[in-house]
Amino acid sequence: MFKNLHNPDSAAYLWNPAVLFWNHSVNTLTEQNTFLNVDRAVAYGLQNTTPFFDHAGGVIRNNFVCLVPGLMSASRSAGSDGSLIAWNSPGTQIDHNTVLLNGNEFYAVEFRFATTTNGTARNILADAPIHLRDSATATLNSNLVTAVPGMFVNPLAADLHLLASATNAIDKGITLSTVTNDFDGDRRPRGASSDIGADEFTTNAPPRITNLRLSGSNCVLSFTTFLGESYDIQRAADTTGSTWSLVANNLPGTGGDPQVTDTNVTGQPERFYQARLSP
Numbered sequence: 290m291f292k293n294l295h296n297p298d299s300a301a302y303l304w305n306p307a308v309l310f311w312n313h314s315v316n317t318l319t320e321q322n323t324f325l326n327v328d329r330a331v332a333y334g335l336q337n338t339t340p341f342f343d344h345a346g347g348v349i350r351n352n353f354v355c356l357v358p359g360l361m362s363a364s365r366s367a368g369s370d371g372s373l374i375a376w377n378s379p380g381t382q383i384d385h386n387t388v389l390l391n392g393n394e395f396y397a398v399e400f401r402f403a404t405t406t407n408g409t410a411r412n413i414l415a416d417a418p419i420h421l422r423d424s425a426t427a428t429l430n431s432n433l434v435t436a437v438p439g440m441f442v443n444p445l446a447a448d449l450h451l452l453a454s455a456t457n458a459i460d461k462g463i464t465l466s467t468v469t470n471d472f473d474g475d476r477r478p479r480g481a482s483s484d485i486g487a488d489e490f491t492t493n494a495p496p497r498i499t500n501l502r503l504s505g506s507n508c509v510l511s512f513t514t515f516l517g518e519s520y521d522i523q524r525a526a527d528t529t530g531s532t533w534s535l536v537a538n539n540l541p542g543t544g545g546d547p548q549v550t551d552t553n554v555t556g557q558p559e560r561f562y563q564a565r566l567s568p
């Protein structure tokens with residue numbers, strides 16, 4: 290947690306990064322951090338020191354960044370750039386971060402200078418745009434930059450875990466081979482696809498079987514789900530001695546009550562079913 294690294298407007302340097310790697314640093318990894326009320330969260334490179342790179346490569350992923358409303362004065366905000374920046378840093382991957390700036394700064398992510406090439410900003414969830422400045426180039430894909438505080442568990446405390454109602458982010462990301470877990474270490478993807486931002490949504494609320502009926506020789510059951518979660522259906526011949534075997538696994542949650550069919554169940558004296566969150 291990086292917290293309150295916020296200089297007064299009278300300071301000589303107004304935009305000190307909480308995490309700064311420069312002067313020819315390479316391949317830095319910054320992940321699973323929370324930044325609350327910091328002037329700038331992460332900088333890979335600052336100076337345009339051509340022909341040398343100030344930084345090269347590296348990854349910024351699965352971080353939460355939050356500035357509370359009104360943190361910056363109007364004049365301060367007017368001179369802001371971005372919170373996650375790659376300046377004179379080619380090949381930097383800024384993927385799967387959640388950035389809630391609440392109007393304090395212009396850009397969630399900024400790439401700057403013509404030497405900054407081959408970078409990525411993908412699956413970013415933010416309330417501010419991603420910016421290419423001074424001829425920088427980067428691949429931008431699957432970013433949602435219209436986030437609002439109501440999507441998150443406790444935004445004023447920088448708890449930017451997704452609520453179940455954040456359906457425009459849950460399962461809406463592209464799957465990246467370079468980001469296989471999230472802020473919490475949860476594996477990605479869960480459910481039908483990766484979630485946009487640093488958090489892959491999970492819930493501890495267990496599913497509940499809401500309907501079970503025979504259809505010919507099949508058993509059809511329904512169960513409660515959350516969008517973004519994965520579910521298993523298991524069966525057993527009794528609830529005392531026998532082991533549970535899988536009927537279906539990693540079924541993507543829909544937010545509704547999907548149906549599962551277990552075929553050829555007739556001829557059994559009895560059979561039991563349970564639904565669970567996929568491990």
Ligand SMILES: [Ca+2]
Pocket residue numbers: 471472473475488489490491
């Ligand atoms: Ca998670």
Ligand SMILES: [Ca+2]
Pocket residue numbers: 459460478479480481482483484489490517518
């Ligand atoms: Ca998901």
